[in-house]
Amino acid sequence: MLSDKQLRETEEIKAKAQISHSQPDDLIDFYHLKSRKGMSQLELEDQVQDDLKRATGEFLNRIIQLTGFSDPVYAEAYVTVHQYDIVLDVTVINRTKETLQNLCLELATMGDLKLVERPQNYTLAPQSSKQIKANIKTSNVLERTVIVLNDIHIDIMDYISPAACSDAAFRTMWAEFEWENKVAVNTTITDEKEFLDHIIKSTNMKCLTAPSALEGECGFLAANLYAKSVFGEDALLNISVEKPADGKLNGYIRIRSKTQGIALSLGDKITLKQKGGS
Known part of the structure; x- marks a missing residue:
């Protein structure tokens, strides 16, 4: 009887040891309701990780094979x-028997x-490994506002x-410059010289053709104009117009420049101004 009683008492002690000692009126701690005063962000994250470990028995598996x-x-x-950021600890292993030079790990984000950092080049010996750390920042901007400007x-x-x-020099540049803009003559002006003067005034260019070469009434006029930008860029212009029997001038104005911007801008200016407007 004494042996049986002692065995029962021993089993009851073991059973009580496996039962939680929490009482019905004990407080229950909720993590999200706890005060965070005095705790850093890292401490809070460590506490969450510890809670997960206690709940699952192990840490979450975050290793990704690349x-x-x-x-x-x-x-x-x-x-x-x-x-607000993601840290990648990448392990790189050279499985070959040769030394790898200029080994670069490039990551693309969406x-x-x-x-945060630009990828670097590494040298990896045969059968050796390298630890590469990459930091990825996330934006904490909840809403983005874009205003389209004029x-x-x-x-x-x-x-x-x-x-x-x-x-x-004009002929040399005319042959070398690759950008050309050709504008057809379309004007209400009926006199060739008057039209030339109007183009000179509208484009702020200098006429290189001698005045003596523009004298006379032959119904045809050709002249070269030249200007220089404040950035040292050259602007060349050749105007060639004729006056047929109907009195309406026709022909072409050709602009050449080393840069596309000058050729396009001068062409737009001429198209806007050549009809005799202000």
């Missing part, structure tokens, strides 16, 4: 997520994620001025 086992370079990443138009007349050059 390459295949048969690839010459094996890589895997351990991901750690914080509130959405509001952004890489276009800013810069008048070419504000930065070109009349200039002079020799006929040989």
Whole structure:
């Protein structure tokens, strides 16, 4: 009887040891309702991780395999997520028997994620490994507002001025410059010289053709104009017009420049002004 009683008491003690000592009126701690005063963000995250470990018995598996086992370079990443950034600890292994030079790990992000550092080049010996850390920041902006601004138009007349050059230099530049804009003559002006003067005034260019070459009444006029921008860019213009029997001028104005902007801007200015407007 004494032996049986002692055995029962021993079993009751073991059973009580497995039962929680919480009483019906004990307080229950809720993590999200606890005060966070005096605790850093890192401490809070560590506490959450410890709670997960107690609940699941192990830490969450965050290792991601990046390459295949048969690839010459094996890589895997351990991901750690914080509130506003993500840290990747990437292990890179050289599985070949050769030294790998200029080995670079490039990562591409999507959405509001952004890489903090630019990728670097590494040298990896045969059968050796390298730990590479990459930081990815996340944007904490909840809403983005975009305001579309009006276009800013810069008048070419504000930065070109009349200039002079020799006929040989003009011909050399005319042959070398690759950008050309060809504008058809379309004007209410009926006199060739008057139209030439109007183009000179509208484009702020200098006429290189001698006045003696423009004298006479032959119904045809050709002249070269030249200007230089404040940035040292050359602007060449050749005007060729004729006056047929009906009295309406026709022909072409050709602009050449080393840069596309000058050729296009001068062409737009001529198209706007050549009809005789202000």
